[in-house]
Amino acid sequence: MTATSLRTSETELGRKRRARRIGRLLTETHPDAHCELDHANPLELAVATILSAQCTDKRVNEVTPKLFARYPTAADYAAADRTELEELIRPTGFFRNKTDSLIKLGQALVERHDGRVPGRLADLVTLPGIGRKTANVILGNAFGVPGITVDTHFQRLVRRWGWTTETDPVKIEHAIGALFEKRDWTMLSHRIIFHGRRVCHARKPACGACTLAALCPSYGTGPTEPAPAAKLLKGPRARDLAAAAGVDPDLVPVQAVVAEAP
Numbered sequence: 001m002t003a004t005s006l007r008t009s010e011t012e013l014g015r016k017r018r019a020r021r022i023g024r025l026l027t028e029t030h031p032d033a034h035c036e037l038d039h040a041n042p043l044e045l046a047v048a049t050i051l052s053a054q055c056t057d058k059r060v061n062e063v064t065p066k067l068f069a070r071y072p073t074a075a076d077y078a079a080a081d082r083t084e085l086e087e088l089i090r091p092t093g094f095f096r097n098k099t100d101s102l103i104k105l106g107q108a109l110v111e112r113h114d115g116r117v118p119g120r121l122a123d124l125v126t127l128p129g130i131g132r133k134t135a136n137v138i139l140g141n142a143f144g145v146p147g148i149t150v151d152t153h154f155q156r157l158v159r160r161w162g163w164t165t166e167t168d169p170v171k172i173e174h175a176i177g178a179l180f181e182k183r184d185w186t187m188l189s190h191r192i193i194f195h196g197r198r199v200c201h202a203r204k205p206a207c208g209a210c211t212l213a214a215l216c217p218s219y220g221t222g223p224t225e226p227a228p229a230a231k232l233l234k235g236p237r238a239r240d241l242a243a244a245a246g247v248d249p250d251l252v253p254v255q256a257v258v259a260e261a262p
């Protein structure tokens, strides 16, 4: 059954049941799923998330130890020397805009929130550099408030699975939120993003080495033969991912195991 035919024939209850089965398989497939931006508090996560725009999490994690040591508080960002801050975050790209956001974020936190990152969506989205996606990342991972993170991977995968036909991120967030228990939202988001980075890639998904193949209406978007599919798996658990899908782990090339999941 294709994603298009599913949209017309599947009942709402049927979709919810299938979504939850996929959700359970994702839990088994990615036991290591977590927020891939290193952080120790809400401010660090807010800063790392701003830096992650158009940049890999790995690159952000290379920059942040020095940054967090130099600017431990919101007041430090508010009073930052622009040139020095730009130099520190330059490797993450778009460093002038990001510097602007970090200084303005620091100022807004000092002026309106006593220098602390607020724990409410309504407050977070009013802060410079923080949109709804970033706010949900912060809520889910720094405050333990369930949040759905609709990034590019999330949008692509939920569409491939026929979970929703919405294209607007906020509508997608509400549609997926209705399929799952609220308490599962944050980890579900991590697992979907993990699957998008390691298995279900934008151009060539590893369908022939995917644990979700039997439940996925988009199976066949990428190669279905084990050997070419296994070559597409990425990340340190690429061999485990192959085995979980019933594919010989030896088909996974060594470079896949060390490759950075984008």
Ligand code: SF4
Residues within 6 Å of the ligand: 160, 199, 200, 201, 205, 206, 207, 208, 210, 211, 212, 213, 216, 217, 218, 219, 220, 221, 222
């Ligand atoms: S079967 Fe293919 S399209 Fe479906 S989730 Fe797996 S990799 Fe993605």
